[in-house]
Amino acid sequence: MSRILLHTARTWGRDLFGDQTNKHIVIFDSDDWGLVRNSKEAIESLSKDGLLSHADWFEKLDGLESADDLQLLSSLLHCFSDEYNNPPVFSLNFVLNNPYVIGTDSNYRIAFVKTRDVYSQRSECADILKKIQNDKAFQPQFHSWSHLDVKTYLLDLQTGNSDSRLFLKHGAIGCSSKELRPFGYMDEMRSFPYPKSMEAYLNAGDKEFFKYFGFHSISFVPSCLVVSPEIQKITPPPFLKIIKTGFYTYWPENEMYKKHFSPLRKSKNGLLFIPRNCDFEPYWMNDPINYCLSDISMAFLQKKPAVISTHRLNYTSRIPGNKRNENLDKLFLLLKKIKEKFPDVIFANWNQIESMLLLD
DSSP states (O other): OOOHHHHHHHHHHHTTTSSOOOSSSSOOOOETOOOOOOHHEEEEEHTTTTOOGGOHHHHHHHHOOOOOHHHHHHHHTTTTTOTTTTTOEEEEEEEEEEEEESSSSGOOEEEEEEEHHHTTSGGGHHHHHHHTTTTTEEEEEEEEESSSSHHHHHHHHTOTTTHHHHHTTTTTTTTTTTTTTTTTTTOOGGGOSHHHHHHHHHHHHHHHHHHHHHHSSHHHHHHHHOOOGGGSSSSTTTTEEEEEEEEEEEEEEEEEEEEEEOOSSSSSTEEEEEEOOOOOOTTSSSSHHHHHHHHHHHHHHHTOOOOOOOOOOGSTTTOOOOHHHHHHHHHHHHHHHHHEEEEEEEEOOOOHHHHHHHHH
């Protein structure tokens, strides 16, 4: 069976009654901006002891963006525009704090450094927030407080459960072998399973985000797409309108997860749940351009906006510089083909998408 037929079988039934739009809308949704992750020294130490094979792409290669990374991405995006003279928009989904570990054995504690302070300590990053705010091709949005399930991670460190201490000994924070924990400890919302705790988390994130950027984030994407279904019962912050998901979300169940379909819909508490229905991850995908174009065509066939998931990892110099540049070349070709195939494409940000969906 062809990939398109498989894709249709997987998505058509559950999206049949979802909200629809006749417009050809495209947005790029990009996670993990502002997150430091592991140092190169930690990666080398893990590699020396044979532990790197247990890590994923992000733990091995992802790292804090530089001003040059963002400038190259911005310059490329501004090579294109829609009929309204808008460039393609990258939603830069931000992590607001970076965790570090204090103490040893049963006395471990988690502390945080604000991402804006991390930037200010690095001369090449000092003006990043200002540059992002003034660029039409970028829309910062709220991704997570620290991208870490603090409650579970701290408990495992203190009790010696799992292999969290082993990874920490090498300087790798929030890591565990994938055999034990498929998301490591990066699934932050596992720590907030109930409506009241979710409300407190989202309100705190909204206030912190406002301090960074001077406006409220209209959208939120849970880290690793792990979130309790109780989020549909919360009273959200007044400016939060959109919860971004994948084809699936993962509901925490004890130590495991329940995979749950996530169609485009509006919940009773007024939140729009919008799935990222396209993938463009050139670092690890074979033929990412045609794969993504197929996804976009399917989204438009189903009268849905094309929300393209594409992680920061693909565009930063933490990976070998030539690989970053290759990925940017592939992004250029993807945008060129989108314009050729869908000349009426609308490059929208999340505020515009919300308005378009509500009007349809």
